[in-house]
Amino acid sequence: MNTMTRREFIGKTALAAGALTKGTMITSNAAPLGLPIGFQTFPIREILVKDFEGTLRKMAGLGYQTVEMCSPAGYVSSGFGPLASMKAPEMRRIIRSTGLRCESCHYSFLELRENLDERIAFAKELGLKQMIASGFWLKEDAKLADWLRACNEINQIGERTQKAGIQLGFHNHHFEFKELEGVLIYDAIMGKLDPELIKMQFQVAVVNIGYEAATYFTQYPGRFISIHLSDWSTDKKQTVPIGQGIVDWKKLFAAAKIGGVKNYFVEMDLATLKPSAEYLRKLA
Numbered sequence: 001m002n003t004m005t006r007r008e009f010i011g012k013t014a015l016a017a018g019a020l021t022k023g024t025m026i027t028s029n030a031a032p033l034g035l036p037i038g039f040q041t042f043p044i045r046e047i048l049v050k051d052f053e054g055t056l057r058k059m060a061g062l063g064y065q066t067v068e069m070c071s072p073a074g075y076v077s078s079g080f081g082p083l084a085s086m087k088a089p090e091m092r093r094i095i096r097s098t099g100l101r102c103e104s105c106h107y108s109f110l111e112l113r114e115n116l117d118e119r120i121a122f123a124k125e126l127g128l129k130q131m132i133a134s135g136f137w138l139k140e141d142a143k144l145a146d147w148l149r150a151c152n153e154i155n156q157i158g159e160r161t162q163k164a165g166i167q168l169g170f171h172n173h174h175f176e177f178k179e180l181e182g183v184l185i186y187d188a189i190m191g192k193l194d195p196e197l198i199k200m201q202f203q204v205a206v207v208n209i210g211y212e213a214a215t216y217f218t219q220y221p222g223r224f225i226s227i228h229l230s231d232w233s234t235d236k237k238q239t240v241p242i243g244q245g246i247v248d249w250k251k252l253f254a255a256a257k258i259g260g261v262k263n264y265f266v267e268m269d270l271a272t273l274k275p276s277a278e279y280l281r282k283l284a
């Protein structure tokens with residue numbers, strides 16, 4: 001998930017919600033990689049928790065086919081508290097009733113560490129195939145050794161999710177794209193994470209600091225499971241709808257085949273969701 005969107009509450013909600021309401025149903029099944037177009041719920045959490053089913057139906061009307069949730073129990077303080085009482089079978093029923101599928105969900109490292117059995121049970125009832133750790137969230141002064149210790153711990157967690165039939169993934173932020181002790185953190189953790197137990201979810205938003213997803217898909221073939229999509233305008237210095245920024249999307253999706261990507265999710269504010277889906281349909 002995008003560091004900026006996680007730390008700054010999504011503004012312009014009314015305007016964006018209006019954009020959702022005015023969305024028209026898109027029925028074409030064409031999409032890059034032949035995979036369904038998905039969205040991540042974090043940026044739209046404010047309206048999602050107020051009207052869970054209605055918001056999902058509107059997203060389906062914009063052409064989205066899959067949704068990536070955030071663990072309500074683990075994201076109570078991040079705005080998902082109103083959904084924490086909803087049982088997994090009910091959540092699954094509602095999602096499916098809107099025509100969407102949910103096979104992936106974000107979890108905090110802390111809840112995976114402290115409540116793994118409960119989270120796995122929830123995931124299986126929800127019908128997940130992937131549980132994604134949304135970063136380690138180490139202290140800013142963490143040493144490289146701290147990162148590597150966290151990798152050892154998540155490898156062990158990955159063993160347990162694999163036994164349950166669920167693939168564990170790891171989501172990067174901008175944190176991993178800085179050097180410690182002369183080594184890029186991302187490269188260091190890629191060398192420590194078990195490539196079978198932990199697959200990567202790449203955050204395209206790091207393009208705004210000079211790192212391209214395609215580079216890593218080709219450098220680490222078969223190591224990726226999914227992508228968080230966003231685009232960036234160097235002129236406006238802000239995120240923009242998919243296809244209106246600096247990301248070379250044809251290059252990215254070509255490389256994604258090498259990376260082993262199984263799904264992707266647009267993760268931007270509400271106002272960008274309709275044009276982003278439309279662009280991805282045309283790109284296919």
